[in-house]
Amino acid sequence: MIKNGNPILIFIGICLFCFSxxxxxxxxxxxxxxxxxxxxxxxxxxxxxxVFVFSMEGEVLKGMYQGTTGDVEMEDLTFENNQLSFxxxxxxxxxxxxxxxxxxxxxxxxxxxxxxxxxxxNITGKKxx
Numbered sequence: 001m002i003k004n005g006n007p008i009l010i011f012i013g014i015c016l017f018c019f020s021x022x023x024x025x026x027x028x029x030x031x032x033x034x035x036x037x038x039x040x041x042x043x044x045x046x047x048x049x050x051v052f053v054f055s056m057e058g059e060v061l062k063g064m065y066q067g068t069t070g071d072v073e074m075e076d077l078t079f080e081n082n083q084l085s086f087x088x089x090x091x092x093x094x095x096x097x098x099x100x101x102x103x104x105x106x107x108x109x110x111x112x113x114x115x116x117x118x119x120x121x122n123i124t125g126k127k128x129x
Contacts, residue, residue: 008031014092032061035079041110041125050109052125054079065090 032054039052043089050067052074063074065088074086103112103123110125 014047032056032079034082034107035061035084038128039110039125040128041123043114044122058094079105084110084112 006032014074034058035054036056037054038056039053042049045123048067053064053066055062055064062104063077063086065072065074065086067090069090069092072088072090074088077086078084081099083102084105085100087098087100090097090099100115101112101123102115103110103125108127108129110127111121113120113122
């Protein structure tokens, strides 16, 4: 327990703590800067189109899948070293369809694949300006 601590040292300690918290928060957002925003995505054959929306909620990366079945929150979302992966559970006529997505982000383009119980399909995407 500190008794009669130096007020200047206590103030400096508090300032350093606050600055480090701000820096860590900014660093976390910079880690995800490449992916934040809206992405227009489609299967390679163009048959299916959807939108991926990425945002920060505090220090946590959040994602929303928007498709013909509506908006669905992404689960198990990770983005590290330009590698993106997540899962969505879509209501397909009363049945839940689980779709796993995996892609590489390079600049404002996305390339990867989706996987579901029926097989896989290549996907491509472009970040909206």
